[in-house]
Amino acid sequence: MSAVITASGLSKRYKTSLALDDVSFQIPPGRIVGLIGPNGAGKTTALKAVLGLTDFSGELNVLGFDPRKQRDKLMGEVCFIADVAVLPRWIRVREVVDFVAHVHPRFDRSKCEAFLARTKLQAGQRVRQMSKGMIVQLHLALVMAIDAKLLILDEPTLGLDILYRKQFYQNLLEDYFDENKTIVVTTHQVEEVEHILTDLMFIRDGKIVLDADMDAVGARFAEVMVNADNADAARQLKPLDERQVFGKSIFLFDGVSRDLLEPLGEIRRPSISDLFVATMKGTYA
Amino acid sequence: MKTFYWLVKRELWEHRGGFFWAPIITGGIFLLLNIMGIITAEVLGASHGIQIGASGALTQVIAEMDSGDMSKVGILLDVAMYAAMGLLIVVLGFVVFFYCLGALYDDRRDRSILFWKSLPISDASTVLSKVVSATVLAPAIAVVVGIIVGMLQLLILAITLSFHGVNVWQLLVLAHPFKVMFNLIGYIPLYVLWALPSVGWLLLCSAWARNKPFLWAVALPVATGLLISWFGIMGLFHLPTRWFWTNIVQRSLFSVFPGTGSLFGGTPHNAPHIDGLHALDLNTTYQLLGSPDLWIGVVAGAALLAGAIWFRRWRDDS
Incomplete structure (x- = not known):
């Protein structure tokens, strides 16, 4: 169709x-x-x-x-x-x-x-x-x-x-x-x-900055919870966003392969709201 | 066609107050005032010892009237019927005027236009349904109410007279209620044509104004008229300034008042002088069809409506 x-x-x-x-x-x-x-x-x-x-x-x-x-x-x-x-x-x-x-x-x-x-x-x-x-x-x-x-x-x-x-x-x-x-x-x-x-x-x-189905979103974006000792290594991979929770850093990556991320910590699928906030950073600035 | 019927019905739902209750309440007040007037007259009459017809004098008078006098009584009764309508017509004029001003504005203001526009209805039929509601539906209701009120008025007069020993029915047959009805209903098509420039202008303002459509609708023609009067621009076209006031300002604002066509419309100056109620007969009123004023107004009205439809389609302020 x-x-x-x-x-x-x-x-x-x-x-x-x-x-x-x-x-x-x-x-x-x-x-x-x-x-x-x-x-x-x-x-x-x-x-x-x-x-x-x-x-x-x-x-x-x-x-x-x-x-x-x-x-x-x-x-x-x-x-x-x-x-x-x-x-x-x-x-x-x-x-x-x-x-x-x-x-x-x-x-x-x-x-x-x-x-x-x-x-x-x-x-x-x-x-x-x-x-x-x-x-x-x-x-x-x-x-x-x-x-x-x-x-x-x-x-x-x-x-x-x-x-x-x-x-x-x-x-x-x-x-x-x-x-x-x-x-x-x-x-x-x-x-x-x-x-x-x-x-x-x-x-x-006025521009479309992301247009994907949810499976593709899950494959492309990954959220990784990283201990402080691995944080510098994670920053090397150019995360979209970084925030601190209970002494750990949560990084959001766009299109970085799982093989590189897995050693850093636990990988999760990011929520849309986190993704949204990271993508729209600086909109009102 | 079915859609159009429901569009007009929708207007009646929304404007039941103006279209339906306004004439009924006006008619009711008219009758009430009449009854009060009659009672006052009776009381005053009784306290001053004036007796109307009780001695049979009035019956006597009627019996002695010749056919010419009788026809005058009939005309008097017709006037009583038209009088009820006269008041309703003024009210109708105001109702139609403000209805047109709000018709394409109110739903933009409360954003319900987004709901109406989510239905498969063209903007042209929306606007035309409002034209029909204003020029056919509202006058038709007013005329029906007017006829009923007129009949009641006759009845009240008859009953009052019957207290004075006057044979009621003998008088009532002198009136021409059917002719009156026929004249009133028959006037509606002429009203549609005559009111068109006003309805068009008011709907255009209603579809176009971002706020205060009343102010725009009135201020634009009046301000232009004042400017023209001030600078004497009409002189360029070898027309008196009054031309603008009668043909633009008056037509764009006041043509929604029924009967204005016959009052200052283009009755040919060489028309034979018509006296009394015959002015309201259809073969008199429809002489207006022969005047270019009417037809120029119809063309202007159609153009204004086309503008209203265009603004309804593309005005984007929700």
Whole structure:
């Protein structure tokens, strides 16, 4: 199957800054891609370009559509949850389900109602009477009932408590995701998505600085806990990052062979957040 | 088509207050004031010993009226029906004005535009659904409410008179409620055309302004008008300054008020003088179709709407 998203030479300039700087990437179907970057790195701009919400220069193909010219057709195949509370505040549960059921050709009403039945949401309830967590539940119920090929999540769990956050990703994995679907998610709560991602993309200052699947990340990056006596030898291998824990040094290596690292100490797979912090060093400096 | 129906329905959900309750409440207040007026008149009349028709004098008067007088009574009753509508029309004008200003702005401000844009709906149908809501749905509801209020008004008058021994039904048959209804409903298509430049301008401001669309919508034409008046620029085109005020400022802001087309629209100057209520008959009001003012406005309105659709598509400030 061909790629879901193909971008080449994507650039977007705002008045004062370059939000996307000649970005190229490809996302194949059946993946869960984490697009991760510091504030203002261009994550949201990239997603907006994919959704046809903003103009840009370069080539972009999403499911065979050009988002600039065929946005309304594209949205029949793509679902989108922006950070919480973008549902209109005046609308009632009943009304929004009715509306989406009649304007979206791929919406399965019974699926949505089954999902809503598992929540505390009432048919006559207005969005303005709901907590943030409930609004996301409603939005997720709508989105999960749509048989879309691509789901885009932009900070979907921002401001939610831990119960809602866990439940959100659990629902997504258990009831929604399959090999025909693709999910692109941006978030700052990296730990939460770490175990569900299949692919990782780091973006910094409008450039993609890392684009790899999780297996490749595990093979390429290694975290080694080194005793003080071996620390100088480890520094010779040009680590990405070094930090001290309980008198030992933890080094993060990029593309150094296991044979060289094993004598130094215990090798672990680095967490995405450690990797992220090491990669983005000096961003705000 | 189904999508469009639901888009318009969506507007009704969101603006039930303005589209539905505003005319009903206005109509209710209108009737209440009438009843209060009648009661006051009755009380005053009784305390001053004035008796209306109780002695059968009024019945006598009616019996002695010739057919010409009778038709005047009918016109009077028609006026009572139109009067209810008059108040509703002013309210409708305000509702449509502010609806248009907010229609493409409010969802940008609260970011719910991101939800609407996540659905497979083109920006053109979104904008057009708002045009239809403003120029057809809102007036249609107002007219229906107006007709009901008018009928109730007739009924109240009739009942009041019946207390004075006047045969009610004899009077009611003199009114022309169906003609009134026909004139009011028939006016809506003309309203769509006449209001288009205003609706277009207000929606354009609504889709374009980053904040305070009301200020932009009003300040831009008025400030331009003042500048033009100050420097006398219209003289370059051999047009009086008033031309700008009537044809640009007035049309872009006040055409949403129903009936303004007939008031200062292009009724041909050589048209025969029409008196009284016949001015509201469709074959009179639709003479506006013959005026270039109307059609130039329609073209300008369409261009402004195209601009609104473009801004709706590309305005990126979420």
